[in-house]
Amino acid sequence: MEPDWIEHRRADDGEHVGWMKPIDDGFVAVDLLGRPRTDVVDWLSAEETLDELGLRYLADPHELRLDDGGWLRVRIAEVTPSVVRVKKEDWGDMTAPQIYFTVSLPVTENQLRPLTPSWKRCP
Numbered sequence: 001m002e003p004d005w006i007e008h009r010r011a012d013d014g015e016h017v018g019w020m021k022p023i024d025d026g027f028v029a030v031d032l033l034g035r036p037r038t039d040v041v042d043w044l045s046a047e048e049t050l051d052e053l054g055l056r057y058l059a060d061p062h063e064l065r066l067d068d069g070g071w072l073r074v075r076i077a078e079v080t081p082s083v084v085r086v087k088k089e090d091w092g093d094m095t096a097p098q099i100y101f102t103v104s105l106p107v108t109e110n111q112l113r114p115l116t117p118s119w120k121r122c123p
Contacts, residue, residue: 004021074101
C-alpha cells in the first residue's frame with residue numbers, strides 16, 4: 001500500500017475490499033493483495049469494481065512459489081495492509097501441522113497465484 005492510496009469499504013457492510021490509487025485525473029482499483037484490477041478509470045467505476053470483486057477471491061485456493069521454484073497449494077489465512085499470510089493446504093485435517101508463509105504486499109502472480117486446475121493449463 002502506498003501513502004496516497006485511499007481505502008475503500010463496501011457501503012452495505014463497511015468491509016475493507018481494496019484501495020483507490022489516484023493517477024492523474026482518475027483512479028486504479030487495487031485489491032487487498034495490492035494488485036491493480038482496473039486501468040485508470042473514474043471514481044465510481046473503481047468503486048464498483050472493488051464492490052463487485054468483494055472478498056471471494058481470498059477464499060479460493062492459491063499456489064505459492066517456494067524458494068526452490070516449485071509451487072505449493074495454499075489458502076490465504078490473513079491479509080493486512082503490509083503482508084499476506086498463507087497456510088499450506090491441509091483440507092481441514094485438524095491433526096496436520098499448521099505451516100504458514102508470509103508474503104509482502106503487493107503480491108505478484110509470480111509469488112502467489114490463483115490455483116488453476118491442471119487440465120486448464122494444458123496448451
